[in-house]
Amino acid sequence: MPLSPLSAISPVDGRYYAVTNQLSPYFSEAALIKFRVFVEVEYFISLCELPLPQLHKFFNKNYTDEKDYTDLRKVYVDFSEKDALEIKEIEKTTNHDVKAVEYFLKKHFDRLGLGEYKEFIHFGLTSQDINNTAIPYSFKLAVNEQYLPTLNELINLLKALAEDWKDVSMLARTHGQPASPTRLGKELLVFVERLEAQIKLLQQIPFSAKFGGATGNFNAHHVAYPQIDWKAFGNQFVNEVLGLSRSQLTTQIEHYDNFAAQCDNLKRINTILIDLNRDIWTYISNNYFKQKIKAGEVGSSAMPHKVNPIDFENSEGNLGLANAVFEHLSAKLPVSRLQRDLTDSTVLRNIGVPFAHTIIAFKSTLKGLNKLVLNEAVIRKDLEDNWVVVAEAIQTVLRREGYPNPYEALKDLTRVAGKVDENVIAEFVNNLQVSAELKQELMAITPFNYTGI
Template sequence: YSLALRDAVARVVVPALESLLRALAEKAYRERLTVMVARTHGRPAVPTTLGKELAVHAYRLLASLRRVGDARLPGKVSGAVGTYAGLVEVFGDEALDVSRRLVESLGLVHWLATKQVIPHDDVSRLLHELALASMLLVDLCRDLWLLSTLGLVYPRPRGVGSSTMPQKSNPVELENAEGNLETASNMLSFLASRLLVSRLQRDLSDSTIRRNYGVALAHLLIGAKNLAAYLERMEVDREEIKLDLERHPEILAEAVQIRARLRGVDLLEEIRALGTGGAGYLERLAALLEMRGLRASEIIPRSAEEYLGLAPLIAELVYRLVHGERRGG
């Protein structure tokens, strides 16, 4: 099982996830300057860029893939109950060394102390990491779905849509990906936890459970491929993003209260009293500043682009990291 799982992950699952990671990082880089409203608790917060938000997900997946790549799976040749008795009869004092060399020749980690079955610890660590990677991608699916709901992104129309509503282009790959990835995460988490337990030397309950390795990995693979397909089809509605920024001038409030504090004026409660945006918000904000002896032109950012911090740079750095990994850097 260690050999089969190792090869399935290394030859099939990881390449699919790496391909998805590259596509995500490239999309993040292309959209690094696409300014948009960041939302916390579903409500407008401060300016960000679409590229930076995608880069967050790419960075998480990159870190997870590094841990998957570091995983080493176990092997054993230690006899019926892990005492090496049979090997000692044949190889004498060299029994342990023979066992170690054989296991390591297969590219596996030699476990010194075992029962009849090898402990599942190292395999469980790998499965837990793959479960984590699956849920990281579920998080990406849900963020993209919500951006689609807000009208900020949409899937490029294709041949298949709603059977009764011809105007719709549904994010079917995204929703398919979410379902498969969540299934994969739950299955992998169950396998990782359950297979740590085996009664005394062993029982056969693990045998039927292990046969689901492939099922769980298949759900992960399908989810990753569907998510990659959605990214390829995803378009950005730049006009709607611009309108969304115009609808929410309150996203500049943080910048205003920080700049005021730097000049020795605490406006937090007064800005809060102005409400959560709406028509005339910037005018009310400017009047408040002037009333407190501050020049509005110096305090209120001229545009959301002026209050992005390092957002574009973060997207660029993550892109470089991902492509450095691809080159082995």
């Protein structure tokens, strides 16, 4: 059976393909191949611009005036599925994916009339100089072009809802018990602050790349051209041409410490959203929110009345899956035997998996938030049923006035009197041996206005 959303093993490429297909240009096999071609071509161009002695003729002949490398760059700019399949066919013989890219480019050089320069494709490099630049490059693009815009869309929606509900007083619950009232808008802004703080941390972590030959020392480069400062060349190529951050001392592979930090940061953002999903789920369960109903949708196969909070549940499940993989990536990738083993290669190919589950989750939370309908009557009733929460306010004001043992007095009232309603509070205040002005101040405190700053 040909691969389709129905035949895919992973729901990322199956059930959720409509949500995740936008990630294919960053994390698919074809995308990885294209980014390898991109790095190889830009590396060759950088060698020309040194220029290496053997490339001096090519450099002067073709690019002295305009330095127009359009024909070369078209190899990756116009890269097609046909090109990717051609490379995969070469790989059947080489049994080496990066070498297949090199051979593909050599064929292109012949077609472009550049055959005499083709041995400078992949000159002095090992495969990880390509993988450890292509993958962070594609990851950086995905973060900037897909991840952050979607996360910021979610944050902006939370801000908009917080503004809409900024004056909605709401009973807080600590340990599941009634606690000092808060405002619904403020509770959403708690998550906004947490998410924005993590984005700032994420943006401080460099997209690190390894580029230095077979064991990180530019051995082959140096033995061929000892007069060239290859470290400076590598820094310029990785940092300026590719826009990454070259790790200065490496083995054959990138040490992945910064990538691990990025995975941990993405996991932390997901954990914050799990917290958000569970809170909203609980508010829906308490009937603080109803959900917009879409014609034809069914909440339960047996119970016609149900409208389940499935978007928040779907999001929570996908965030958990994403975090499990992010955690493995951050724990495994920085560990490699001696100058390298191959375990990082197969693991790193899966970076698109947690990324995809994360995007699925973001979209689910967005969908769920857009379906919320505030049930303010229930929220107000919950406050009305819990006048007990103003006890904190009353005992605090009495402390200010030097009243003897106010905490104990309120403790006795709230734990002995049974249900504490507005009348019970009013009777307690009226019986206090305090001034009329202070009684008036205390009487003005209600669960609806005792919401702090």
